[in-house]
Amino acid sequence: MGDPIIELLHGLASALAIEDSELKLLFGALGVILLGFGHFRASSKGSILAIIGWPMIGLHFYMDVPHYVEIQDPVLILMTAAGLPLTIAVAAWDGRNISRGIEDEALIWARGAIALATGPYLIMAHVPVFNVIAVWITAWSANTFLAISGHDGYVIGAMLVDTGTADVLWSEWEGNRWILTQQLGEAGFHTPLLDQTSGQHSVSFVMACSAAQSMAVFIGALFAIRTAPWQRRMRALLVTVPTIFVLNTFRNAGIVWLHTTYPHWDLLGITMFDFAHSYAAKAGSLFAMFLMALVLFDLLPEMHRHIMRLIKPISDLRSAT
16 A cells, blocks of 8 residues: 555646646745745745745655655655654744744745755756766766866766667757756756766766755755844855865765775675665765764854743653653
């Protein structure tokens, strides 16, 4: 038996005569618009729209659950599945405050952070030209790092498009390059890293390898703070985004090196690539983001106050039990 929520959403997409991916994009776009309006028009009746925007964002991310189940990524399964009940709970909290005439600066910040993080990422993910540029930069930076560190036996292959049935060259792909209007395969837009001598395929780089999600999260969180001077926000931006890019380059190069150096390594059926990509790299990324958050709390104590305010209901619930 499948997930009843996913089956319900699939039925809704069929009723609207659209693909599941288009329904997912629709939820995301509506959520961004409604939460953005609730952030920038927080003092007007626009805040009411945020109540609808929250579950829209939750549904957008929840629709990724089947994909992460298919590729057996437990971390992202948990994160995307938890998004829906979490956003519904925040919507209820937001609605209660609005009905009482309370303007909670932490919730207003959260609306803006989600809108300003999700919006740019949706554009990058669904505009093929931007997607391809992000993939190429990711592959180039990893290959350059490998070369600098003494592992220079690789070359970046041609950009490919996984149509769901076969890979075609980006230059020969007949789809719209400015808006993604068709369902692609799991790899989407990707480029392989090839052995320079044998031409053997090592790994492929896709949009998810670019750390664009992490950058978008921090950018959204920084620019949604209404009470901090723009100079401090820009300083924090210059600290976080380049750091994420460098760390992600190291991560991607490390995965390539481990995969090619230990091709036969196996632990309970988990290959070196799966271990490095799905477990070690994700744990390292979460730890790095935690450390960067601590730096941001020092630069922007307003962000720390907002986050502590948002988790207060959880701590209150634990205290009550």
